[in-house]
Amino acid sequence: MKVVKFGGSSLASASQLEKVLHIVKSDAERRFVVVSAPGKRDDQDTKVTDALIKYYRQYIAGNDVSKEQNWIINRYADMVAELGLKSTIIEKISKSIISLATLPIENNEFLYDAFLAAGENNNAKLIAAYFNHNGIPARYVHPREAGLVVSSEPGNARILPSSYDKLEELNHSDEVLVIPGFFGVTQYGQICTFSRGGSDITGAIIAAGVKADVYENFTDVDGIFAAHPGIIHKPRSIAELTYREMRELAYAGFTVLHDEALLPAYRGKIPLVIKNTNNPEHPGTRIVHKHSEDHPPVVGIAGDSGFVSINMSKYLMNREVGFGRKALQILEDLNIGWEHMPTGIDDLSIILRERELTPIKEEEILRQLVQKAEVDFAEIEHDLSIIMIVGEKMKSHIGVTATATKALSDNKINIQMMSQGSSEVSIMFVVNKNQEKAAIRALYKAFFGSSENDE
Ligand code: ASP
Numbered sequence: 001m002k003v004v005k006f007g008g009s010s011l012a013s014a015s016q017l018e019k020v021l022h023i024v025k026s027d028a029e030r031r032f033v034v035v036s037a038p039g040k041r042d043d044q045d046t047k048v049t050d051a052l053i054k055y056y057r058q059y060i061a062g063n064d065v066s067k068e069q070n071w072i073i074n075r076y077a078d079m080v081a082e083l084g085l086k087s088t089i090i091e092k093i094s095k096s097i098i099s100l101a102t103l104p105i106e107n108n109e110f111l112y113d114a115f116l117a118a119g120e121n122n123n124a125k126l127i128a129a130y131f132n133h134n135g136i137p138a139r140y141v142h143p144r145e146a147g148l149v150v151s152s153e154p155g156n157a158r159i160l161p162s163s164y165d166k167l168e169e170l171n172h173s174d175e176v177l178v179i180p181g182f183f184g185v186t187q188y189g190q191i192c193t194f195s196r197g198g199s200d201i202t203g204a205i206i207a208a209g210v211k212a213d214v215y216e217n218f219t220d221v222d223g224i225f226a227a228h229p230g231i232i233h234k235p236r237s238i239a240e241l242t243y244r245e246m247r248e249l250a251y252a253g254f255t256v257l258h259d260e261a262l263l264p265a266y267r268g269k270i271p272l273v274i275k276n277t278n279n280p281e282h283p284g285t286r287i288v289h290k291h292s293e294d295h296p297p298v299v300g301i302a303g304d305s306g307f308v309s310i311n312m313s314k315y316l317m318n319r320e321v322g323f324g325r326k327a328l329q330i331l332e333d334l335n336i337g338w339e340h341m342p343t344g345i346d347d348l349s350i351i352l353r354e355r356e357l358t359p360i361k362e363e364e365i366l367r368q369l370v371q372k373a374e375v376d377f378a379e380i381e382h383d384l385s386i387i388m389i390v391g392e393k394m395k396s397h398i399g400v401t402a403t404a405t406k407a408l409s410d411n412k413i414n415i416q417m418m419s420q421g422s423s424e425v426s427i428m429f430v431v432n433k434n435q436e437k438a439a440i441r442a443l444y445k446a447f448f449g450s451s452e453n454d455e
Helices: 014-025 048-058 066-083 087-102 110-131 163-172 199-210 242-251 260-266 323-333 359-371 392-396 401-408 433-448
Strands: 002-005 030-035 138-140 174-178 183-185 191-193 214-219 238-240 272-276 285-288 300-313 347-353 377-389 416-421 426-432
Touching: 002 183, 002 199, 002 377, 014 030, 014 066, 014 110, 030 110, 030 199, 048 066, 048 087, 048 110, 066 087, 066 110, 087 110, 110 138, 110 174, 110 183, 110 191, 163 199, 174 199, 199 214, 199 260, 238 242, 242 260, 242 285, 242 300, 242 377, 300 359, 300 433, 323 347, 323 359, 359 377, 377 433, 401 426, 401 433
Parallel strands: 002 030, 002 214, 030 174, 138 174, 214 272, 238 285
Antiparallel strands: 183 191, 272 285, 300 347, 300 377, 377 426, 416 426
């Protein structure tokens, strides 16, 4: 049995909804459908969630909100008309949108969440009606009824583990259940959303709750690409990816799925498939716990800029007990998080995100390194990018680093640092920001071939 989640672009118009209907109809295993709010129909369009934010702002400012209300209602009404649904459904949706502007403003920390959640909530009503109209017995289920209980953290809810028992009862339904994504209810009944893009999280929670065989996440791309399509022209999509590999790629800038969505599916041991609503025959990317036997060593190449390196050296550093702690203590005292720490015998670098620092903090770090850690030399290097070559099977494969470094040297790319954790899920190279794209292109070519893929 499958849980399927459709993102906003898959639900943006009547023609997209027809594709969704076909996808659900074509596989009787697709029993649970989690939906986003309608997304953009084209680049100029506005997402319904963003329109709800505007509506909220006007409302709390005490302004007339009829323009915002009408825009949102019309967005649904267009789809209802095009799909030939009964007008009762748009009456319901319209009432729900208008009633938002009667909610109390004072002492209501969940007001913003109530506005935002209306996008998903009303879309789920519409889609359930559409399915019924077209021969799929379906039922709209509010997260309250489903038992999706979350923490009281407005805009940043987390599922309460106790929810899962109740969610399992959803299995008893004969109908296809249509559940709005992005929000749950608190123990006190308030609507509380996950962070933006959080419908993915709902899908993963439902999949874990009903113990689905697969969680299918439908977007508008053929799965996860082996490299960023803005850098590599038409990169191949990855057929199979482990959760650990996905984490590494997401860390270095891949953003297909909401990060937190992986957790419930991972814990529930549920394979996740990322598929394309506009090309459902494509197998997409399957995210699994363990690779099949003869899987190639490298799955993808990611890069991210905005890194700095604090470099320090001290004669006989390796003999000094406690040096690393002293250096890290300085960062901890300044409340600075760090990411990587490559070392040599007498030197150590701490790589961190540029946003962790301010000019004052930088000065302070350098001062304290000299004073407290008594380094001979310390500097802060800016404008660095990290490049990650990701693949769990590298561990049992000889020559991955050789291939990578040869590709980089052939393309005259200076490797500033490199590191590989003991789990060997990834190799990380640090390069100058200006060479990031060239490095990704060189590595892509080395591991996946040039084909039509170079820009
Ligand atoms: N509609 C919400 C957003 O735009 C959640 C989602 O689509 O996943 O952030």
